[in-house]
Amino acid sequence: MRTYFAFFRGIASAALLLTLLGCGQDKSQLPWRQVELAEAKLLVNFPCEPQVGRTRVDFGMGDGPVEVSMMGCDAVDSTYAVSDWVLADASRADDALAFWQAAVLSKLKAVDGKSSKSGAPFVPPGAMPLSRSIQATVEGEGPSGWTITTHGVWFARQEGEQARIIHAVIYAPKPHHEIAQQFFQGLVLE
Secondary structure (H helix, E strand, C coil), rough: CCHHHHHHHHHHHHHHHHHCCCCCCHHHCCCCEEEEEEECEEEECCCCCCCCEEEEEEECCCCCEEEEEEEEEEEEEEEEEEEEEEEECCHHHHHHHHHHHHHCCCCEEEEECCCCCCCCCCCCCCCCCCCCCEEEEEEEEECCEEEEEEEEEEEEEEEEEEEEEEEEEEECCCCCCCHHHHHHHEEECC
16 A cells, blocks of 8 residues: 555645645636546546556455556646556455545545535446445645645446456645536546
8 A cells, every 4th residue: 555655645745835836727727638548448537637657556455466557647736646456356346445445534534515425425327336436525634744635536347257446536735625526527437
């Protein structure tokens, strides 16, 4: 898990630095562009040009490290990212989502919006109908002691006997519920 979080902590730190410097454009004017994650057969609308990466992560499920594909970028004061990996046994997909959520959400407090409640189901068309397919907005301390808000969704797609486990996230210095909903609604499984 450390490699995965180190990658995104670095991105989140850069996003927060942009906030402190006052750089970037107004969130209402974000230049959304559709990007295809070919392996995941997932369309994502990013508000910036995403960078890609891969890392091996052990989610603690007893299977050892898996290769996680990541795509993300910084826009205004936030980091937008999508990660995915393949689980060999689709019947364990709900457990995989639970392990990933535990790693991300532990020790953080929920910060709900008017139309976005932490723990609410998030099952886009084509995703597996799992109890752990959820969205959450939480707040905690970032890598440099700053307050950081994490908007996230977790879901899975069955691929034969396997399942693709997917996590989309926004790291920001404060809640941006409307922007998060726009980002998450732009996730389309092909």
